[in-house]
Amino acid sequence: MQQFDDSDMQELKDIVRVGIVSSVNAGGMTARVKIQDQGIVTGDLKIVQNPPRAEIKIKSGSCPADCEVEIKPWIPTVGQWVLCLFKPDGEGDGFILGGI
Helix, strand or coil: CCCCCHHHHHHHHHHEEEEEEEEEECCCCEEEEEECCCCEECCCEEECCCCCEEEEEECCCCCCCCEEEEEECCCCCCCCEEEEEECCCCCCCEEEEEEC
């Protein structure tokens, strides 16, 4: 079995990153992420499709039968921690896999 050396580990650390969302483009399904340990903000990263979320709005007082349900795609919010996956070519292209 082949062992990882230090350069392999560094490459993995550069591919998988954790950061904080700094801006969101909901229409384009992209967001920018601040990678704190490097002091950089990424370019637009594509948001990977995740399970949708449901928003329930009760219309009249406390009657749960009178409500609206709206299904929306998951989109991170500014300030949320996210897990990112970058392409190994070093060009900065990548994806937001989900919130953490």
